[in-house]
Amino acid sequence: MMFHPGMLHARDLQFSYPSGGFRLRVPELSVAEGETVALSGPSGTGKTTLLKLLAGILPIQNGTLTLQSQEMTQAAPSNRRALRRQQMGLVFQDFALLDYLSVRDNVLLPLRLAGELKPAHEERAKELVEQLDLKRHWQHLAGELSQGERQRVAVARALVHEPKLVLADEPTSALDPKRGSVVMDLLIHHVREKQAALIMVSHDAGLMSSLDRTVSVEAWTS
Secondary structure, three states: OOOOEEEEEEEEEOOOOOOOEEEEEEEEEEEEEEEEEEOOOOOOOHHHHHHHHHHOOOOOOOOEEOOOEEOOOOOOOOHOOOOOHEEEEEOOOOOOOOOOEHHHHHHHHHHHHHOOHHHHHHEEEEEEEOOOOHHOOOOOHHHHHOOHHHHHHHHHHOOOOOOOEEEEOOOOOOOOOOHHHHHHHHHHHHHHHHHHEEEEEEOOOHHHHHHOOEEEEHHEHH
């Protein structure tokens, strides 16, 4: 498969916690448009930490990180937040839904926060929710849902604004194989159709094999 260059590039990326018990150093990581990448490694080797660094949630202590030629390393927190809302779709391990909002409002939240919510986006949200078998929960509060349903809402929210980069932390961990397959098909289809990119954490060898390549994080931590 041919990939277009220039989506995300990290060089000598470094992060450590003040306690000194964990250090992550990424010599180089490049992800192209249209590419899907799995991050592998035992628990505690920094996969989630790396996703948060790439998302601009955690501060980069050294090195460089660019997303579509935009330099994120020295960007102000407000600029990183804006870039995250506009260009990234995030699926967190704990889903990060607002329990007091409906499925509809949770899915549309990134667009509302960015001040870009339009009628067409609601149709896009409805389409995603239906594809993820959540249509009957459209007006239900997120706090009323099962773990698997919450995870699928998080996936819909990550894709609703058609991001160029999707960062997903075990996006099928609460799902049965059938629904997990639907989620993976949806993520990969988005990447191929929009020439986006996916970086995903998983412990499932079967899921990782469906992506273009796997990057081991274990050697990057100490």
